[in-house]
Amino acid sequence: MGISQRGGLGARQLLFSLLLHTAWEVGSGQIHYSVQEEAKHGTFVGRIAQDLGLEVEELVTRLFRVVSKGRRDYLEVNVQNGILFVNSRIDREELCGRSPVCSIHLEVIVEKPLQVFHVEVEIKDINDNPPVFPEKQQNVFISESRLLDSHFPLEGASDADIGANSLLKYQLSHNDYLTLEMITKNDKRIVPELVLHNLLDREETPEISLLLTATDGGKPELTGTVELLITVLDVNDNPPKFDKSEYKVKLFENSPNGTLMIKLNASDADKGINGEISYAIKRISPESEKCVFIMNSVTGDILIHGELDFEDNSVYEIQVTATDRGAPPMVGHCTILLEVVDINDNAPEVSVTSLSLPVLENTPPGTVIALISVSDRDSGANGQVTCSLSPPGPFTLVSTFRNYYSLVLDSSVDRESVPAYELVVTARDGGTPVFWATARVSVGIGDVNDNAPSFEQPVYTVFVKENNPPGHHIFTVTASDPDAQENALVSYSLVERRVGERPLSSYVSVHSESGKVYALQPLDHEELELLQFQVSARDSGFPPLSSNVSLQVFVLDENDNAPTVLPPHSGDSPVTELVSQSAAVGHVVAKIRAVDADSGYNAWLSYELLPEVVTGHSPFRVGLYTGEISTTRTLEESDGPRKVLLVLVKDHGKPALSATATVSISLVENGLLVKALSFNAAAAAAAGPASEARVRKEAALVDVNVYLIIAICSVSSLLVLSLLLYVALRRPAPPQGVYGPGKPTLACSSEVESWSYSQQRRQKVCSGRPRPKLISWPSALTFPRQMRRVRIPV
Template structure:
């Protein structure tokens, strides 16, 4: 009935005495709440969102969640109002046992950005456990000869509560023979002794039945009872006695089996068999103690019989009985208190939770990556754990609370340098020797579009033969982007501009994915020698990044233009040249002039006199590179008076293209030529001898003029070649004057057609083109992907500019000498004609 009354009071206490308070612990950053155990479901604990400074409306978007260390759902948070409430039954004794402080540690986690808060909810004890006696009926055998004040140990009660709720007082039912005595030893434990007040008389009362009641100090008070059955024995006068009532022993945990704990020695004042003693565990010794220890009944040695673990139990109370061998044995009692000392036998435990991965490479320092908790079952220094991180950069560990750490970004990261970090968290305790445990954390780095596509070279030079087919692949540009996924997906496009009067896109195009550049139409070297443009590479990131590369497309000449004979020998009708039969050997009869629209070898012309059928050895020849028709021997009377010369003009291209010029030569007697000339001019010569002398004078002057011009030209050419040879023997391609064709064999010069060749660049500047070469030069090799060919070309623009100025210098000297000779020849020619 007393038990029911206690239960009723406890229920009433639960309804009105739930203690709730909220406070910030100074310097710890932790929120403390308290709630009584056995609180009902839904009991208010605290306004956790308000106390953490969070808006209620942010809880759901920021993924507000509560994580308990032991993964139990004792407490829950209402995400709609931010209130922490009791979710399931909390039994303090089940949760913390007899620990004086019982708390539930919660980790409150919110994302965007990641924040972590520590909440400690203290579980208050209520008096919900009555005192309990392990043995409901305790039997004692007492000799009637025992003197007053004899003491008999009783098994006390235990209470699962703590504090005042576990402080017990004992009461014995009324008896004129017995009373209770409560003693507190140095381990702060109470022992209950039954004290004999006066001598017993077995013949009068052989048995005594008493009720032992234990009452705690809780509100309401709860009680427990045990029956004492005392049997009075008749015999032995003296019971065995120990020199101490309590023995204290200290042992290290995990000592091996068979280790001696203590050797007991009791004495008996009797003689004979009544003095012989045997040692036994007390009848009230629990089974778990019997499994850990053993006692030798003859020697009283207590030894370790099982595995002792400080973390399981650190104090053992062993009650020993010493019994003599009398027919009516007497018993002596003592207590052995075995206290275990902690050994560093438990390594720390590391737990990594709430990983926020991957880490964006633009994440600022201080970003929380993960939460780390450590735990060690040992005590004291053996249970003090410190954590370290390897490698220490670019992450660090920040201690947020006891045994709690945050893995924090300490400095900036770059995914292109390191794509992932393999971190090792090491937890080490303070024991000797220290034990440690590790946990691996793989932190991946998320890509950000922070790298623009890049080309291997800022400028590419491409050589393309003219007359290419439409859609011809001329080059492939390729840009690389060290980013990942769509941030590294590169597309290509033309940087549009105008080339002359037409847009760039009418000449070339670029494939957006492969970067292949195509010529959309046939290119003509005579129209366009250099096409400069830019290709843009752009990634697919957000925002997109891009870069440009310049392409210089040189259009190489092909032999697609035949030589063209210049007037006066360009007509269909042959031009008639009058030649005196008395001219000397080597006399120049006529000069064939021709030009070729091509360049280089393709514009280098040679002249050849075609033989006529049925004609013997011709008295005429043509200069291979000069085009001058001259006599090879003295003219004879047998030579035909009128001869038609067919001159073949060929270039040096492949295939060879040619043109023909027809010259009609009329042989006249001496003096007739000048008569013809005089009649043409409207004046008559004085005499044949005077005309011959005049003709001779004119020829002398002409020879002097030609020698002067040739000498100046040879000197200019030698100077040019000397300056040219001072640079590396590279081919030259660049702006300059009209194409100059040189002959190292003959030492003469001829010009191709005077034409302005346009070179298109970004600033649309028109330049003259000069290309110089010697026929002794080897043919430049050429082959490139998609029909490209290689020419021997100047590597640096500075060398192109140097050759450009040298070429202009030579041309200037030649034109100046030509101009001087022309001025000098005008009066001489007029004087000769006049004569």
């Protein structure tokens, strides 16, 4: 076994080296040895053949060899005895530097059969390197004005060893001014510093030469030294001083560029060049991109360069240095606290979120419609924001939290009155001058079905001519619904009822979409003069709403009925009228009575004798409107005993319709007339009471004298005038237009609006209301034969 020694080592060191050998590990397949650095050539490391389980005799035959990985041959194996020994000098610091672990890895190769073993040899450190300073001499400059306990850092020594061998301690040579103090750094390094414990006086001691010794912790200890040359500096022993260590300044934001913030003045007790001061800004906190500060190095003026903005930074801390021109220079410090005063330079901001639109008409008051938030970057009163809402209406603003508002429905809304509201939210701050901002909120009102369809009139009056074609459009009802979409979609239908024995739907129908009313069958004025019914308008909302309108359909008369001659002149055989030859002029021979089923002008009848049946100058004429046949002259024998008259009865319609009546007139003497009347009375008695009364009445009239006729005519004239006045007072006013509201009125279909002369006119009105009363006047008054059956037009 080799022994590693260093010159001067004792027996104990030798014994320690002999006992150093390494344990080997079987489980991992790797053998571990250790050896100290600087061991001599031949120093025993380990019995490698034995530890690997190889026979020493087989090492040569099996071609045993050791290979070092990228290292020179620090170690070798004696194949004669299988011992691993040191082949050349090993310097741990050269091999591994300051690494805490340093090892040499070997590969042991044995062939026949091939085997490979890994061997690790750890190199142990020894204290073979003394402490070394970077320079042989260190210069230290200390001002004579430095205070006691001032510290002056020195450059320490370094040791290439590791562990305890590199732990250094320092010792300073004796002197009266400076002592040595050890400072431990974060990385456990010990750094020496000089501490002034007596004031220096350059005139007494301009320089001091000291020796600094560094000793490591190895065994044996190794040392290193450096000379310290202390130079005492003279004169500039007073740094510049400011009036205050801290200055407080206030400036309004938005101050103009170049505004003087502060003028600093520092003083230096030194004279000459040591008292000349230059100023500089060392640091600004916080840093701002908008505003920086520039300083005049000579005058100490600090100016604003840029723009002060309270909303960017409200406070700045500026550190300023004052440096004299001494050698070495001395520095004084102060701090400036700049407070930026806010002004009202920011308008409020309004944000509208969470809109609940549209607002339905039936939304209850108190419902939150929208959330509104406001903000102002200013502070204090400048940042206090109040909100208002315009225009006044069914909405209001409610403050829920600082700078938060709710837009609330304050009262009910009606889409039909106001379909949408354009609201303006105005936010005003409390600054001077006042800034404000607005936000527009469009609130649409959603429709609900709260309006029933409505008609312009409650009742419509419609006039329709009779004999209309089936399916004829007679009127259009229109209902409006102020709601929207489905709620305003109107459909029409009849309110079904019965008209007489038939349903209303057999007469008229209404189109569900257009509201057009159609007559399903021809209407007959003589059967139905007035048809009253209702049409319902219903919207499509939910629930649906509806309303009704009444229609009065007056059926206007057309001239579709010819006159009808009444008995006794209505038969095919003409009735014989007896006339005395001595009858006076104007004597009424007979009266033709006729009726017309039409009304008004269409039922106004006129009478005339047909000229083709009259030969020569006829002694008879017929009243144009009375139908009375009377004499026009004194009857003569030449007129013949018998006359046949053909009377044409014609209405005033367009085109006019007519009928004819035949009257046979017999001329008799007075005596024969009495006998004829007696005969006729007897015949009438045999025929019946009615005929007998008629014959007697006619016979009695023959003997009436002229005075009686005049008296009766006078009384009759007074009666007729009274009747005319009564009728004029009771006659209702004619309708004012074709369509219009109001109660049913009697209407005349003629152009002259006259009453019908028909004696048998049938008035039939079918409606849902009480039937209007119709005034019926007697068609003829009973007078003597000369004036009987006179029809008086109204």
